[in-house]
Amino acid sequence: MLDEIDRALVHALHIDGRASFTQLATVLAVSPQTVSRHYERLREQAALRVVGLPDPQLTGHEQWLLRLAAAPETALDLAHALVRRADTSWVYLTGGGTEIVAVLETPLGMAHGHSLLLHELPPSVGLTAVSAHHLLHTYRGWRTPWQMSANALTARQQRMLGGTRLVSRGETPPSDHCSQVQLSPADHALMDALRRDGRAAIAELAAGTGWSPATVSRRLDHLRACGAIFFDIEIDPALLGGNVKALLWMAVAPAHLDEVATALARHDELAFVAHTTGPTNLVAHALCRDTAALYRYLTHGLGAVKAIHTMETAPVLRTLKAVGTIPTPGSPSDRGRTT
The missing domain is CATH 3.30.70.920 (Lrp/AsnC effector binding domain/regulation of amino acid metabolism (RAM) domain)
Incomplete structure (x- = not known):
């Protein structure tokens, strides 16, 4: 299981996946060596990985x-x-x-x-x-992480990393602060590299794009500032209490959809909530401690939401791929370098 520092580190990386060990140490009130040690252990034992992802709406x-x-x-x-x-x-x-x-x-x-x-x-x-x-x-999802993986830092610690109330409350951040970004081939190469390793050093990113390190740094800062790219965390959810996984396909009357989805996004059991097309217009990903907890959530948590007319439950047997690119053998490992 994860200890207090592990959970705080995971939460911090949700807020700023490229924060240096020194920055993270200041926020967590420990030494950079302690952060490095916990980070490496989480990589090895909890499948922790930071990945950079393009915002689909802003990148076309x-x-x-x-x-x-x-x-x-x-x-x-x-x-x-x-x-x-x-x-x-x-x-x-x-x-x-x-x-x-x-x-x-x-x-x-x-x-x-x-x-x-x-x-x-x-x-x-x-x-x-x-x-x-x-x-x-x-x-809930993408920019707004599962609450059980982002509930360890105080409001002050989140502000130290540049976090806002959106991170802790699961609201969807506005995307109208930046118009659609036109991506060059070098931009695509940059995003591909960050999808493989969100904490890759600037020098490594420069080698993959053909840009100078200074150009990569400026371009990455711009893409982050306008929301065209953000950083997410991959980690074994079982270590955070998500041993049993299920996809939930729900049908909700359109007049109640936004209200229901907003309410469900605050549930600790749900890591993903989205409105979709199709006969079931609301999909969610539930993570529960065990089958008994899933039963209680389905019957009491969701059962109390009268606006949900039908629901299909599909247990997740295996997760074969998450948000990042599957690493290839011999690819550079993430050493926590973000300079």
């Missing part, structure tokens, strides 16, 4: 939530085919092991972008069913 993209079904003997092959794609994230094996759920990112305006993915999948995967849900609005 949209997201689809795909539910794909395959025969039992080919479902895992289908899942791994999705994992290998650069435009996918959150690849889950759910239900009885024959359904795969994944998030696909496509260029804005490509209304049938998800269909292109299906044509590119190898025929051997034995695809038997498909449904695609356009992600219209996210209430």
Whole structure:
């Protein structure tokens, strides 16, 4: 399990994934050596990783939530085919092991972008069913982390890292403070590198983009300031009390959707809440300590929300890919350098 410093460090990295060990040490009131030691241990034992992610809305993209079904003997092959794609994230094996759920990112305006993915999948995967849900609005997730992974710092400590009330309360930050960003090939290379390693040193990022370190530093500062890129954390949720995982597909009357989704985004059990297209217009990702806790949440937590007309529960058996790029063997490791 995580100790007090571990939890504080995880929360701090949610706020500023590129904060130096010295900055983090000041906020946590420990030495930089202590921060470094805890960080390395979390990387090795808790699968901690910082990843830089582009904001889809500001970088000309949209997201689809795909539910794909395959025969039992080919479902895992289908899942791994999705994992290998650069435009996918959150690849889950759910239900009885024959359904795969994944998030696909496509260029804005490509209304049938998800269909292109299906044509590119190898025929051997034995695809038997498909449904695609356009992600219209996210209430919890992406920029607003699961509350159980971001509840260790005081308000003062969060301010020291530049955090705001959005970080601790799970509200969706406005994106209208910056118009859509036109990305150059070097920008794409920069974002690809940060998706692999959000704490990569400026010198490493410069080598991958062809820019000078000073140019990389200025461009990264600009992209962060206007919201075109942000940083997220990958970590084993079981260490934070999320041993049992389930996807929840809910149908809510449109008149009550925003009210219900906003309320659910404050629930400790939910790491992701979003409005989607389709017969179930609200999807959530539940993380609970055990099956008994999941039962209590479904019957008492969600059962008390009268505006939820129907709900489907799909247990997550395996998480094959999260938000970052799957590291390749021999890729540079994250040593906590952000200079």
